[in-house]
Amino acid sequence: MGASNFIKNIVAEDVQTGVVSTVITRFPPEPNGYLHIGHAKSICLNFELATEFDGKTNLRFDDTNPLKENEEYVQSIKEDVKWLGFDWDNLCFASDYFPEMYQRACILIKKGKAYVCDLSAEQIREKRGTLTEPGQESPYRNRSVEENLGLFERMRKGEFVDGAKVLRAKIDMNSPNLNLRDPVLYRIAHAPHHRTGTTWCIYPMYDYAHPLEDAIEGVTHSICTLEFEDHRSLYDWMVRECEMDNTPHQYEFARLNMTNTVMSKRKLKKLVDEKIVDGWDDPRMPTISGLRRKGYTPEAIRTFAREIGVAKSNSKVDERLLEHFVREDLKLKAPRTMAILRPLRVVLTNYPVGQTEWLDAENNSENPEMGNRRIPFSREIYIEQDDFMENPPPKYFRLFPGNEVRLKHAYFIRCEEIVRDANGFVVELRCTYDPETKSGSGFTARKVKGTIHWIDATHALQAEFRLFEPLVNNAEDEVEDHFLTHINPRSMEVLHGYVEENVRNAHAYAKFQFFRHGYFSVDPKLSSDDQLVFNRAVSLKSSFSI
RNA sequence: UGGGGAGUAGCCAAGUGGUAAGGCAACGGACUUUGACUCCGUCAUUCGAAGGUUCGAUCCCUUCCUCCCCAGCCA
Numbered sequence: 001m002g003a004s005n006f007i008k009n010i011v012a013e014d015v016q017t018g019v020v021s022t023v024i025t026r027f028p029p030e031p032n033g034y035l036h037i038g039h040a041k042s043i044c045l046n047f048e049l050a051t052e053f054d055g056k057t058n059l060r061f062d063d064t065n066p067l068k069e070n071e072e073y074v075q076s077i078k079e080d081v082k083w084l085g086f087d088w089d090n091l092c093f094a095s096d097y098f099p100e101m102y103q104r105a106c107i108l109i110k111k112g113k114a115y116v117c118d119l120s121a122e123q124i125r126e127k128r129g130t131l132t133e134p135g136q137e138s139p140y141r142n143r144s145v146e147e148n149l150g151l152f153e154r155m156r157k158g159e160f161v162d163g164a165k166v167l168r169a170k171i172d173m174n175s176p177n178l179n180l181r182d183p184v185l186y187r188i189a190h191a192p193h194h195r196t197g198t199t200w201c202i203y204p205m206y207d208y209a210h211p212l213e214d215a216i217e218g219v220t221h222s223i224c225t226l227e228f229e230d231h232r233s234l235y236d237w238m239v240r241e242c243e244m245d246n247t248p249h250q251y252e253f254a255r256l257n258m259t260n261t262v263m264s265k266r267k268l269k270k271l272v273d274e275k276i277v278d279g280w281d282d283p284r285m286p287t288i289s290g291l292r293r294k295g296y297t298p299e300a301i302r303t304f305a306r307e308i309g310v311a312k313s314n315s316k317v318d319e320r321l322l323e324h325f326v327r328e329d330l331k332l333k334a335p336r337t338m339a340i341l342r343p344l345r346v347v348l349t350n351y352p353v354g355q356t357e358w359l360d361a362e363n364n365s366e367n368p369e370m371g372n373r374r375i376p377f378s379r380e381i382y383i384e385q386d387d388f389m390e391n392p393p394p395k396y397f398r399l400f401p402g403n404e405v406r407l408k409h410a411y412f413i414r415c416e417e418i419v420r421d422a423n424g425f426v427v428e429l430r431c432t433y434d435p436e437t438k439s440g441s442g443f444t445a446r447k448v449k450g451t452i453h454w455i456d457a458t459h460a461l462q463a464e465f466r467l468f469e470p471l472v473n474n475a476e477d478e479v480e481d482h483f484l485t486h487i488n489p490r491s492m493e494v495l496h497g498y499v500e501e502n503v504r505n506a507h508a509y510a511k512f513q514f515f516r517h518g519y520f521s522v523d524p525k526l527s528s529d530d531q532l533v534f535n536r537a538v539s540l541k542s543s544f545s546i
Numbered sequence: 547u548g549g550g551g552a553g554u555a556g557c558c559a560a561g562u563g564g565u566a567a568g569g570c571a572a573c574g575g576a577c578u579u580u581g582a583c584u585c586c587g588u589c590a591u592u593c594g595a596a597g598g599u600u601c602g603a604u605c606c607c608u609u610c611c612u613c614c615c616c617a618g619c620c621a
Contacts, residue, residue, distance in 0.1 A: 003560070003568075030621055065620065121619050128617055132548050135617090166619055176549040178617050187619035206621050227615055230550045252551085254614095259557080265621095307569060309559045311552090314614055318557045321570045331583070366583065397581070406579055439579065451579045516580050544581040 005310035007251050008049060011221055015053055020220045023055030026092075027081070028062045028213070031073035031194075033265035034280040034287045035080045037301065037322070038256040044305035045253070046223060047086040058217055059088035063095045064209045066193040074194070076280070080288040085298045094213050095195045101204050101212055102156065104242040105167060105185060109148045113241050114185060115141055116151035117168045124166075127173075128181050135173035135181040155188055158201045162188050169208070171237065179234050183207050211235045215244035222248045225255040226312065256308065257316040260470035261286045267483060271471070276487060283523075283535045284471045284491050294468065295511055295521025295537025300329040319470070323538045330511055330519045330537070335363040335370055338408065338453040339499045339514035339534070341465050343382040345428045345457065348413060351379040356458070360440060361409040364513075373502055377410050380457035382498055387452040388429060390418060393546060397450030399429070406451040408515060412437035453515040460498035463532040465520070467493040499532065506532065516540065
């Protein structure tokens with residue numbers, strides 16, 4: 001299991017001392033957007049924590065706000081959690097607890113701990129005070145229990161319009177913790193709920209609902225993010241005053257931030273709504289579905305989540321760490337194959353016209369179990385435009401006039417002549433090959449500095465390649481609401497080139513390491529039998545730059 | 547300047563009274579039919595700062611500095 005962290009230490013302590021017999025955690029998303037890599041951190045934390053202590057984890061939809069939630073999000077969240085590799089013990093919905101929540105609110109009212117308030121939202125805000133000034137009590141604060149009960153009942157029955165009344169906790173308008181200044185427990189919203197329909201027109205607020213949800217499910221360790229730290233006393237107040245049988249405890253950790261990534265659901269939704277991206281699963285999105293489509297694996301994301309640790313200091317993780325784990329995971333899994341992203345035709349002038357030979361190629365030199373394949377070789381091939389320079393800088397090991405390189409799995413070739421178009425652009429190279437140098441023949445008389453990849457022109461399969469760069473360039477915090485104006489206009493590059501014929505029937509999400517390029521994955525939406533489309537999940541590292 | 551939190555390397559992050567783990571990044575070098583991988587090496591005399599306690603402090607105490615969160619009928 002992963003390294004120690006302060007929450008795991010707390011759980012271990014609770015288990016050891018017998019404070020808790022069965023560890024129960026939960027992942028409680030609101031179905032108002034798609035899950036992203038930040039959620040993955042929380043999902044892994046909750047599920048793996050429970051697993052480590054033989055406990056249970058619930059997937060619970062915190063669906064208390066019908067205005068923002070819908071079924072599409074519920075489905076996507078379930079799919080993403082499963083894809084990450086986790087099975088929940090119970091599938092729960094906060095909305096299933098609405099009846100009990102209502103009853104518990106009545107308990108609060110009967111104890112004089114809650115009251116119906118007629119103040120408008122603006123008036124409540126004005127009377128809440130400020131960070132340095134105390135709040136003022138609502139004139140409705142001292143209504144009788146009977147009156148409150150009656151009013152609350154009428155709220156539930158739909159006798160009042162939205163905003164006319166709320167149920168508030170009666171705590172302390174002088175508290176230095178603003179959350180304790182008579183927080184709203186229930187608001188009226190005549191809005192259909194994706195699961196309860198029109199059964200309810202009053203909906204519980206987070207601060208009221210969440211602790212009850214946890215208590216109802218017997219959650220022992222309720223893990224949330226830092227911004228809820230000063231809600232914890234409220235959380236404990238609810239559990240206590242609502243007389244819940246179980247006593248869950250809340251622990252807070254720092255949410256994940258990553259370089260060059262927007263991570264708020266609000267912003268991600270904006271990217272989708274404004275059609276800046278192709279949808280929630282656009283490969284440039286940090287959503288689980290986006291990363292999946294780009295070619296990331298659950299294993300890589302899980303390892304990442306474990307390795308970044310869990311702490312309470314705000315931090316921003318280098319995106320390259322995630323990429324590292326993607327490469328590490330795919331290294332032994334993805335077969336190697338050759339793809340030419342920017343083709344340059346090469347004619348081997350001394351190779352027999354019309355001849356094709358089949359060469360042996362290992363599918364993954366680091367994983368011999370992946371076996372071998374045969375690849376065609378003939379007089380005309382494509383190489384990468386970047387692998388030729390007419391006037392190369394020092395230490396350029398690739399092809400240039402007069403220079404010899406190895407074609408991976410094939411022969412040495414030497415550049416003899418450059419063919420240009422009317423504009424002077426290089427459109428073709430005429431090279432010679434040396435039959436003595438065939439790969440696997442044991443030829444050692446000469447060495448070359450460079451090995452390049454290639455594809456036989458008569459067998460090449462056309463394909464599309466999509467390369468991605470960050471949608472935003474760092475500084476999410478600075479640009480805040482104007483982040484849309486900082487979108488990287490070159491976040492996606494679409495190229496057309498060739499792949500080896502033998503990947504013809506690659507299925508959606510099939511992954512390959514294109515030699516010297518990186519790891520690519522077949523796009524599930526755009527790829528077809530006629531036109532293969534590959535997304536680059538991550539490039540190979542390179543210590544070379546021109 | 548109310549309340550709640552956090553400050554350990556470029557980025558994450560263990561350690562919490564006995565003399566600074568690990569990963570990523572970076573930089574050297576070896577190897578190489580991927581400028582990849584792998585391997586070897588370098589990378590905090592110091593833990594936000596200053597005092598204090600102690601034989602000994604990242605850890606305990608005091609003061610200070612910096613950053614984050616809270617004034618939704620969002621979660």
